[in-house]
Amino acid sequence: MQTYFLDDQTFAQFRAYIYDLTGIDYTESKRYLLDTRVRRRARETNMDDGPSYLNFLQTSAENQSEIDLLIDQVSTHETSFFRHTNQIAIFEKIIDEIIDERRMAGNKRIKIWSAACSTGEEPYTLAMVVREKLGGETGWDISIEGTDISSGSIAQARRGRFSERNVRSTPEPYLSKYFRQDKDPRFYTLTPDMANSVKFEAISLIDNAQTNARRDFDIVFCRNVLIYFDDVAKKKVLEMLWKSLVPGGHLVLGTSDSLHGLTDSFQRTQHSVFNFFLRAPDSTVPNTAAAATQGTTPTARAVEAAPSLPPPSALDNSQSLQLKILIERLDRGIRDLSEDLNNSLGKTIDAVSTVTTTLETLVQNENLDPKSRAELRGADRQLMRILLFLQVGDRTQQKTEALRATLQELSDNLLGAEKEAPDLQVSITSFDKNLLPQDDEESDDEDDDGTMSQDDIDALFN
Structure with a gap:
């Protein structure tokens, strides 16, 4: 039988504490993950048990740095450049359309938000794609923002230095054009111009005070985040993301995320099989009624x-x-x-x-x-x-x-x-x-032994 560092009561307390901090819901099926990560931080602070560590987090006057470290530990950071190539290819098509529309309208401004950017690979990827699409054309105001709940991840993103593994899927000409290999060949550093092309900030997606000012984005990437939230937090985040988009703006979710039973605010598109959704061009308020009633009022098909x-x-x-x-x-x-x-x-x-x-x-x-x-x-x-x-x-x-x-x-x-x-x-x-x-x-699969x-x-x- 599995032996845990956190007993049942302490696990429930940490689960609630982490949820309040981050919106991440560590269900019973993920108990081993929370247990392992809390145990690591507790031992780093010389705490012998879970209750002592939780008390330290909740009462110490100097606990903010440790809270940041715990958040960094319990949040997920798996990422790489040009991850999920199908979604990147669709993003390229959408950017082409937006650029053409903005040229014709004389409005050369594009805003993109990577809402859970981890260590920055995603927003830097988007910045590279946009730059290649513009081909050196001047007069554009391109704003690309990356946010993450982990301050440690944001600090690493700002450094712009990445392991060989993180850049393994980066195609040419991007790799040679926007990276410089370190003296240590296992690492690559972004060129200064590319490193300065993304603005980073540590925020929580469930904190209204931190997200209310984020508005008028043409595209928002929020990939592989909702899967860690319960339905209450998911609905809150989706409503916030809807408000952050311009009418007609695009929301891109992770391949394992779903809107089913959560919201009817977004329209499906021809790319929705790859989790691209649209804020309707004529929409003024999010449609939360259907989500609140488990989707009993179906949305008209796109x-x-x-x-x-x-x-x-x-x-x-x-x-x-x-x-x-x-x-x-x-x-x-x-x-x-x-x-x-x-x-x-x-x-x-x-x-x-x-x-x-x-x-x-x-x-x-x-x-x-x-x-x-x-x-x-x-x-x-x-x-x-x-x-x-x-x-x-x-x-x-x-x-x-x-x-x-x-x-x-x-x-x-x-x-x-x-x-x-x-x-x-x-x-x-x-x-x-x-x-x-x-x-x-x-x-x-007939000869597949499952290994x-x-x-x-x-x-x-x-």
């Missing part, structure tokens, strides 16, 4: 339903065949998704958590030489990153979205508007159908 098949009573043989193929694809896709979800994630999480606890114990051994201690800490960090990945499966989320889009198409084809086909609030016009197995595909090679592990963070 696109017309695809009436490729008439009602069943009028189907001929050819149309019946099309319907059968569609249903079979949906069934195959669901079975494939089920296999992904049933891949012993719970047992894997428990096993890795046990190993991290053992590693932490070994690191505390006073007889351990520095090199071995460093290697153990490195292994522990890698395991924690794998744990985070197990909590957030991009591939599974994308499959689910594609399946829902297929189900929406099936619903529209079977029932049609005249029979009030249910609106699943999912775009049916643009999703990656290759995520779903095709009729002529053979399973490529992960080092290449597999590295690929998780590409």
Whole structure:
């Protein structure tokens, strides 16, 4: 049985404390993460137990620096340049459109906000893309802001120095144009001009005093943040993000984030399968009523339903065949998704958590030489990153979205508007159908023993 540093009562107290500070909700399934991170900070402050450490945080007159360190520890920092290439490619298209529109209107101003920027890789990526799109054209007022709850991450972002791993996905000409390799070849530093192109600030997305002044953004990136909040915090943050956008502005969420049951304030677009959403051009107030009633008032679809098949009573043989193929694809896709979800994630999480606890114990051994201690800490960090990945499966989320889009198409084809086909609030016009197995595909998983090679592990963070 798992032994925790925090007993049940102290875990509940720390869970509430962290939630009030950050909006991050450490549910029971993530208890091992909070336990490990609090234990590390408690030992760094020479506290022997959780209650003593919590009391120190809540009562010490000199505790702000330690609170900042704890926030840095409990928040997630996994990031890299040009992460999620599909979303970056869509961003490039949208920026092209905005630039063309602003040129014609004589308004050469663009505002972009990376709302949970970690150590800065995301906003710097966006800055590079915008600069390449403008091609040296003068007269533009480009404002790119990066914010994060971790002051440590913001300090690192401002330094503009990154490991080889963080820049591994940076394509040319970006790498040679905007980076300089250090004397230590494992690190790269941004050129001064690029380092000064982003304004950074440490803020909490659930603190109204810190977010109220953020307005008139054309694009807001808030990727892989909502998954750590409960529904109350999610709704609050989404309403704040809606207010931060100009009418017609774009919201970009992480591939594992969802708006379902939270808000109807944003319109879906042709890119919504990759979590791009739009504040309606004519909207003046956020639409929170539907979210408050669990989405009982569906939002009108952003696109017309695809009436490729008439009602069943009028189907001929050819149309019946099309319907059968569609249903079979949906069934195959669901079975494939089920296999992904049933891949012993719970047992894997428990096993890795046990190993991290053992590693932490070994690191505390006073007889351990520095090199071995460093290697153990490195292994522990890698395991924690794998744990985070197990909590957030991009591939599974994308499959689910594609399946829902297929189900929406099936619903529209079977029932049609005249029979009030249910609106699943999912775009049916643009999703990656290759995520779903095709009729002529053979399973490529028959010889898969379920083990992960080092290449597999590295690929998780590409």
